Amino acid sequence: MQKGQYKLSKRTKNQLSLQVLKKFRIIYGSIRQQFREIEHACGVTGSQLWILQEVNKAPGIGVSELSSRLSIHQSTGSQLVEKLVARGFITKERSREDQRRVGLQVTDVASKLLKNAPGPAEGILPEALQALPESALLALDESLIAVIGQLRIHDDKFADRPLSDL
Numbered sequence: 001m002q003k004g005q006y007k008l009s010k011r012t013k014n015q016l017s018l019q020v021l022k023k024f025r026i027i028y029g030s031i032r033q034q035f036r037e038i039e040h041a042c043g044v045t046g047s048q049l050w051i052l053q054e055v056n057k058a059p060g061i062g063v064s065e066l067s068s069r070l071s072i073h074q075s076t077g078s079q080l081v082e083k084l085v086a087r088g089f090i091t092k093e094r095s096r097e098d099q100r101r102v103g104l105q106v107t108d109v110a111s112k113l114l115k116n117a118p119g120p121a122e123g124i125l126p127e128a129l130q131a132l133p134e135s136a137l138l139a140l141d142e143s144l145i146a147v148i149g150q151l152r153i154h155d156d157k158f159a160d161r162p163l164s165d166l
Contacts, residue, residue: 047162
């Protein structure tokens with residue numbers, strides 16, 4: 001044991017684990033509530049709203065860079081973009097310099113949607129994580145690695161999917 005740490009009784013450890021579980025529920029429930037509010041207000045999912053925001057900030061962005069900004073798999077990003085194209089929120093334009101490159105643009109309809117959308121578009125969890133001090137973020141990362149290591153079942157593919165799509 002490290003300095004300042006002590007061993008908890010089995011009952012105290014059980015109570016503490018239940019307190020931590022409740023905190024996960026608060027986080028998960030709060031995230032779901034925000035996604036429901038976005039969908040109700042805008043008619044798009046949270047991940048679609050985040051995509052629209054990123055394309056609006058960087059007109060001409062490609063699907064690869066967009067997916068990287070959202071920390072999702074490129075195929076997931078491509079599927080989300082296609083849904084937004086089909087609904088008339090995003091247009092695709094081939095680059096004049098490189099015909100293989102396709103840039104994305106938001107439409108006027110999407111611009112209006114973004115002006116009235118509840119924020120943050122990236123979601124309340126990414127916003128909260130960005131606000132944490134680096135030391136707390138590093139400690140949380142290590143702790144979550146330990147939690148994932150204790151799971152009997154875990155699927156790493158979920159790491160590349162937007163929270164609103166889980």
